[in-house]
Amino acid sequence: MRRKVVAGNWKMNNDLNGTVNLISDIKKEMTEKSLTAEIIVCPPFTNLETANALLKDSHIRLGAQNIFYEESGAFTGEISPSMLKSVGSEYVIVGHSERRTIFGEDNKTINKKIKTAIRHDLKPIFCIGETLKEREGGITFKVIETQVKEGLEGISESELKNLIVAYEPVWAIGTGKNATPEQAQEVHKFIRALIQKIYSASFAGQLVIQYGGSVKPENAAELLSQPDIDGALVGGACLKADSFIKIAEAV
Ligand code: PGA
Numbered sequence: 001m002r003r004k005v006v007a008g009n010w011k012m013n014n015d016l017n018g019t020v021n022l023i024s025d026i027k028k029e030m031t032e033k034s035l036t037a038e039i040i041v042c043p044p045f046t047n048l049e050t051a052n053a054l055l056k057d058s059h060i061r062l063g064a065q066n067i068f069y070e071e072s073g074a075f076t077g078e079i080s081p082s083m084l085k086s087v088g089s090e091y092v093i094v095g096h097s098e099r100r101t102i103f104g105e106d107n108k109t110i111n112k113k114i115k116t117a118i119r120h121d122l123k124p125i126f127c128i129g130e131t132l133k134e135r136e137g138g139i140t141f142k143v144i145e146t147q148v149k150e151g152l153e154g155i156s157e158s159e160l161k162n163l164i165v166a167y168e169p170v171w172a173i174g175t176g177k178n179a180t181p182e183q184a185q186e187v188h189k190f191i192r193a194l195i196q197k198i199y200s201a202s203f204a205g206q207l208v209i210q211y212g213g214s215v216k217p218e219n220a221a222e223l224l225s226q227p228d229i230d231g232a233l234v235g236g237a238c239l240k241a242d243s244f245i246k247i248a249e250a251v
Contacts, residue, residue, distance in 0.1 A: 004224070004251040005164060005208050005231035007040035007125060008238025009065060009093060019047040023054045025241030030058070037231060037251040040091055040125075041238070045079055052088030063091030063125065066099060069112035081120035092117050093233075095127045095151060097170045107150035114163075115155060123162035125233065126151060127212070128191075132171035141190055148194055157199040164208045165191060166233040172213025174235060181222050181229075184211045188228035217246035224251050 014022055023041065030039075042063040043051045052062050068078035084092060094117060095110035105113075110126075117124045128147040130140045144167075152160070167187050172179050179187075188209050196204035211223055212233030223229055231251065238244040 002206055002208055002230050004037040005040065005210060006037045006244075006248045006251060007042060007063060007091070007093075007164075007166075007210065007231070007233050008244050009096070009212075009233055009235050010041070010043045010238065011065070011098070011235060012044060013239055014043060014047065016047055016050060019043050019051055020054065022239070022241060023051055023060075026060065026244060027054075027058055029241040029245040030060075033245065033249065035245075035248050035251075037248045039248055042091070042093055048084070048089055049087040055088075061090050062088050063093060064089045064122075065093050065096070067092045067094065067113050067117055067122065069109070069116040081116050081122060084122060085120055089122060091123045091125055091164075093125045093127060093166075095147075097127060097129055097168060097173060101170070107147060110151050111153050111155075114151060118155065118159050118162075123164065125164045125166055125210070127166045127168050127233070129168040129170050129173075129213070135169065135171065140187065144187060144191060145194060148191065149198070152198070157203050160199070160203070164210060164231075165195075166210040166212050167191060168212035168233060170213075174214070176214050178214040178216075178219050178223070179211070181226050184223055185226035185228055188226065192228050215247060217243050217250065220247040220250035 040061045040063045042065050064084045094113045099105045114124045130143040134143045169179050192204050208230040210231040210233045211229045215232040215234045216237045
């Protein structure tokens with residue numbers, strides 16, 4: 001059986017105080033609950049070190065929201081893999097649709113970032129998903145296939161042992177309009193079959209594929225009960241400890 005993973009993408013929310021408060025609330029919310037899902041929080045860069053210290057005595061894992069693909073040098077404003085490692089990041093989100101659309105990241109850039117993360121033993125949470133226009137144009141599978149193939153190009157199965165894929169339809173992110181469990185399952189199944197074609201059945205069979213896009217306590221159980229949905233990447237609902245942990249409980 002595949003493990004279940006629930007990750008909270010805080011995006012550009014919470015300053016240092018907010019981070020201390022939210023992590024302490026999450027820890028309180030988790031006490032005396034026996035959660036089976038692995039829980040990851042991804043605060044902004046500036047709060048990773050503090051978050052890491054606060055999470056030391058818990059089972060909660062730490063992730064960053066982005067990474068740059070160079071090791072060091074004249075790249076004003078960027079954060080290197082070793083910087084992320086040095087403040088305790090275990091995971092890193094790569095290719096989020098907001099990075100793709102607002103900051104112009106393409107599949108080539110994302111591929112470099114995944115390779116860099118792997119080289120530094122950071123576990124990538126690789127985000128893919130179609131826009132509304134692409135879905136309505138009937139090219140969802142084609143878009144997903146291109147994102148997967150180009151994003152993972154030149155990376156071997158053994159290098160991807162810590163990979164998590166997050167299917168996040170862009171039209172569902174932050175809109176309150178989640179994909180139906182059937183819509184999500186259809187794409188998750190497609191992704192798993194594609195990974196099987198590119199790599200192997202055993203690798204595809206154990207790959208964690210999260211769903212993301214307006215996941216809330218009210219819809220989590222139904223989405224997560226689908227056979228190919230192995231967890232959630234949560235934005236808005238992860239900013240309140242009770243709703244984040246309710247989603248983890250739904251797994
Ligand atoms: P949302 O964001 O839960 O607010 O839709 C999900 C994401 O962007 O990862």
